[in-house]
Amino acid sequence: MAHPTLEDVAARAGVSRALVSLVMRGSPKVGKERREAVLRAARELGYRPNMMARSLAAGRTGMIGVLLSDLHDPWSSAVHDGLADEAARRGVRLLLATGRGSPARERAALDDLLDLRPDGVVLAGPKLAAADIERAAARCAVTVVGRSVRSDRVDCVTGDGAAAVARALGHLADLGHHRVACLDLGPRPSPLRRACPDVAAGPDELWRAPAPPTAVLALGDTTGTGALIALLRAGKRVPEDVSLIVHGDPPGARAEAVTTIASPPAELGREAAALLLERIGEGARSTARRVTVPPLLNERGTVR
Amino acid sequence: MAHPTLEDVAARAGVSRALVSLVMRGSPKVGKERREAVLRAARELGYRPNMMARSLAAGRTGMIGVLLSDLHDPWSSAVHDGLADEAARRGVRLLLATGRGSPARERAALDDLLDLRPDGVVLAGPKLAAADIERAAARCAVTVVGRSVRSDRVDCVTGDGAAAVARALGHLADLGHHRVACLDLGPRPSPLRRACPDVAAGPDELWRAPAPPTAVLALGDTTGTGALIALLRAGKRVPEDVSLIVHGDPPGARAEAVTTIASPPAELGREAAALLLERIGEGARSTARRVTVPPLLNERGTVR
DNA sequence: CTGAAAGCGCTAACAA
DNA sequence: TTGTTAGCGCTTTCAG
Numbered sequence: 001m002a003h004p005t006l007e008d009v010a011a012r013a014g015v016s017r018a019l020v021s022l023v024m025r026g027s028p029k030v031g032k033e034r035r036e037a038v039l040r041a042a043r044e045l046g047y048r049p050n051m052m053a054r055s056l057a058a059g060r061t062g063m064i065g066v067l068l069s070d071l072h073d074p075w076s077s078a079v080h081d082g083l084a085d086e087a088a089r090r091g092v093r094l095l096l097a098t099g100r101g102s103p104a105r106e107r108a109a110l111d112d113l114l115d116l117r118p119d120g121v122v123l124a125g126p127k128l129a130a131a132d133i134e135r136a137a138a139r140c141a142v143t144v145v146g147r148s149v150r151s152d153r154v155d156c157v158t159g160d161g162a163a164a165v166a167r168a169l170g171h172l173a174d175l176g177h178h179r180v181a182c183l184d185l186g187p188r189p190s191p192l193r194r195a196c197p198d199v200a201a202g203p204d205e206l207w208r209a210p211a212p213p214t215a216v217l218a219l220g221d222t223t224g225t226g227a228l229i230a231l232l233r234a235g236k237r238v239p240e241d242v243s244l245i246v247h248g249d250p251p252g253a254r255a256e257a258v259t260t261i262a263s264p265p266a267e268l269g270r271e272a273a274a275l276l277l278e279r280i281g282e283g284a285r286s287t288a289r290r291v292t293v294p295p296l297l298n299e300r301g302t303v304r
Numbered sequence: 305m306a307h308p309t310l311e312d313v314a315a316r317a318g319v320s321r322a323l324v325s326l327v328m329r330g331s332p333k334v335g336k337e338r339r340e341a342v343l344r345a346a347r348e349l350g351y352r353p354n355m356m357a358r359s360l361a362a363g364r365t366g367m368i369g370v371l372l373s374d375l376h377d378p379w380s381s382a383v384h385d386g387l388a389d390e391a392a393r394r395g396v397r398l399l400l401a402t403g404r405g406s407p408a409r410e411r412a413a414l415d416d417l418l419d420l421r422p423d424g425v426v427l428a429g430p431k432l433a434a435a436d437i438e439r440a441a442a443r444c445a446v447t448v449v450g451r452s453v454r455s456d457r458v459d460c461v462t463g464d465g466a467a468a469v470a471r472a473l474g475h476l477a478d479l480g481h482h483r484v485a486c487l488d489l490g491p492r493p494s495p496l497r498r499a500c501p502d503v504a505a506g507p508d509e510l511w512r513a514p515a516p517p518t519a520v521l522a523l524g525d526t527t528g529t530g531a532l533i534a535l536l537r538a539g540k541r542v543p544e545d546v547s548l549i550v551h552g553d554p555p556g557a558r559a560e561a562v563t564t565i566a567s568p569p570a571e572l573g574r575e576a577a578a579l580l581l582e583r584i585g586e587g588a589r590s591t592a593r594r595v596t597v598p599p600l601l602n603e604r605g606t607v608r
Numbered sequence: 609c610t611g612a613a614a615g616c617g618c619t620a621a622c623a624a
Numbered sequence: 625t626t627g628t629t630a631g632c633g634c635t636t637t638c639a640g
Contacts, residue, residue, distance in 0.1 A: 051419045053617030056356045056632045071381040096400035115355045223556040225529045232536040252527040357633030
């Protein structure tokens with residue numbers, strides 16, 4: 001039998017379908033005797049409940065949808081880690097979907113996800129239009145990670161980039177670095193530039209000044225090693241000649257022992273899952289919550 | 305109405321449920337008149353078919369499950385890109401799950417995925433026991449990517465590491481490099497070492513030889529910049545002093561213009577999707593297929 | 609082209 | 625504790 005059903009299990013165990021259903025859902029009000037008979041029959045048959053049928057009948061799926069805007073962004077994967085941890089702890093299943101970097105595909109993915117009727121969805125770093133998010137919120141509980149959305153029906157969990165920059169600068173100052181340059185490596189100017197005292201256009205420019213910086217804070221370094229390589233290529237030793245802190249914490253930074261600062265994405269994920277499950281539990285709630293996760297300094301080998 | 309049903313649409317359009325069902329599935333045998341009335345009603349109501357109900361009734365879900373062993377591995381994301389492309393082209397939906405790097409979690413994720421009754425699954429880089437894969441194959445069509453499985457019911461799509469090494473070595477030789485060293489940076493020794501003539505334990509060792517290498521082939525460089533940084537730190541200019549080819553094609557290599565060689569993972573994904581859909585279409589088929597995707601050289605800036 | 613009817617595998621009352 | 629009875633929203637016949 002390719003896919004035994006509840007009925008097959010009931011027949012084999014010699015009990016009713018309802019009893020099997022109770023056992024499968026772990027109801028306490030079934031006698032030890034029969035419970036074990038059912039469990040044995042299920043095991044022998046290789047029975048697995050059909051989620052489609054179960055969800056349809058129950059009216060809830062017990063799953064939460066997760067839309068990761070871009071699988072290639074390590075930030076998304078890290079958020080997912082946090083979500084998965086929390087979901088596993090609470091016994092809910094995750095339904096993953098991805099936007100593959102484009103708002104249009106993201107929107108399509110969200111629609112497909114919603115068709116599966118998850119009890120709620122978390123949107124990680126969505127590039128979606130606000131209207132699309134609002135539309136989703138009309139269909140199920142929604143929490144957004146990494147973006148602040150003005151809506152009274154969606155919860156938001158965000159990091160704190162400005163605090164990260166301030167903390168990095170403070171840390172460097174404590175170490176005696178008073179000439180700190182910011183390097184913005186991203187394809188687009190980082191919004192965090194405003195939080196920086198002194199932003200260089202490119203790495204070369206740094207050493208032309210009369211008093212060159214003794215430390216660099218890198219923004220938009222997606223691989224985590226871009227700034228390090230630029231410094232190395234300029235003939236600087238790191239950290240002997242110049243200290244380096246990168247904002248964000250991509251795997252390359254870990255691998256090359258680059259000191260970084262960022263609000264830990266896994267933490268964002270964990271918070272988001274907690275918020276979403278709470279909201280699902282309460283049914284509709286009027287107040288939207290906003291959680292901000294503080295930055296964490298990862299001291300590694302590029303600062304002295 | 306939070307979730308209008310087929311019946312609501314039928315009522316609003318003034319037609320039968322069956323007709324709406326036909327229209328929603330794009331049947332050609334519905335008159336233009338009525339089709340448009342139905343479509344309009346559906347749009348006005350914001351109707352979306354309930355996949356749970358649809359799948360349950362139809363006996364197929366029209367979805368294929370994708371188990372990515374590790375979301376943090378860029379290889380997985382790239383395989384997913386190929387799968388998603390091909391799936392979009394053929395109008396099937398993807399159901400994502402992840403093993404988060406651990407065989408146990410991978411196994412649990414696979415079980416959860418299977419409970420959703422996908423028409424087939426593709427296992428990308430599974431760390432699963434062969435028995436678990438076989439078990440999955442008993443429940444639906446399975447194709448494995450990036451690992452060769454001995455089974456006559458699962459298709460396999462793999463890259464060709466040995467060919468990649470040979471091709472890289474050949475390319476360097478054509479350029480006049482006759483002293484090429486291999487650097488194995490991975491946590492575990494790469495199986496590709498056997499394909500290399502000369503493997504150094506670490507970067508430092510390279511320059512102690514009387515005739516130091518003029519080119520380096522890096523294995524197991526997961527970030528794609530590990531070898532470059534090691535070379536730079538050793539005071540070598542790349543490619544002026546030494547040429548570098550990295551096996552694999554992680555984002556860091558692209559960002560830092562490192563020349564790489566690998567069987568393109570997106571291509572593996574595309575092949576896998578095609579194979580799986582073919583197998584699903586045919587129902588059970590006896591012969592398992594194995595596809596090998598040849599390596600591709602990505603000429604960037606680290607070879608001369 | 610339409611409407612009625614049966615059923616996918618399961619849950620959730622309710623009765624027994 | 626158990627069995628019975630309705631559905632969940634949809635697809636699929638089949639006779640009109």
